Amino acid sequence: MPTIHLTTFIAAPVQVVFDLSRHIGLHKESMAAFKEEAVAGTRFGLIENEETVTWRAKHLFKSRLLRVKITEMKKPDMFIGEQLDGDFTQMKHEHHFKPCENGTILIDLFHFESPYGLIGQWVNNLYLTNYIRRLLEQRNKTIKQFAESDKWKMLLIK
Numbered sequence: 001m002p003t004i005h006l007t008t009f010i011a012a013p014v015q016v017v018f019d020l021s022r023h024i025g026l027h028k029e030s031m032a033a034f035k036e037e038a039v040a041g042t043r044f045g046l047i048e049n050e051e052t053v054t055w056r057a058k059h060l061f062k063s064r065l066l067r068v069k070i071t072e073m074k075k076p077d078m079f080i081g082e083q084l085d086g087d088f089t090q091m092k093h094e095h096h097f098k099p100c101e102n103g104t105i106l107i108d109l110f111h112f113e114s115p116y117g118l119i120g121q122w123v124n125n126l127y128l129t130n131y132i133r134r135l136l137e138q139r140n141k142t143i144k145q146f147a148e149s150d151k152w153k154m155l156l157i158k
Helices: 014-021 024-030 117-147 151-156
Strands: 003-010 037-041 052-059 062-074 078-085 090-100 103-113
Touching: 003 117, 014 090, 014 103, 014 117, 014 151, 024 037, 024 117, 037 062, 062 090, 103 117, 117 151
Parallel strands: none
Antiparallel strands: 003 103, 037 052, 052 062, 062 078, 078 090, 090 103
């Protein structure tokens, strides 16, 4: 099963990075190029443990649905989202948050399995792993931009 491991430094407190990482609206903004939107489950605000969200987006020339459940959460250290329905045979996204002297280290572990056996593995190696990595990097770039400015206050402070 392929695993993507990303580490991102963000100059902001761990609680801010943790909350931005589970904010539905910020995720939608980070994936605007793919017209991603939450269409069922938790559609706004912060997703919590045991909640689900269904995303609709256009990826790889096709409109796709991905239903994810938060299966584990330890605030503000980590949370895990796992696919309930979607195009992957299996998908698990671990988000880990480590406070450090000047901010937070965000660690993503994205595990996935594509369908179609050897053909799926071939597609993973040639294209899909790098495609997903770029999506995660874009998401983390957006989280970083919000967390390191005052923009996060518009989302998290009511």
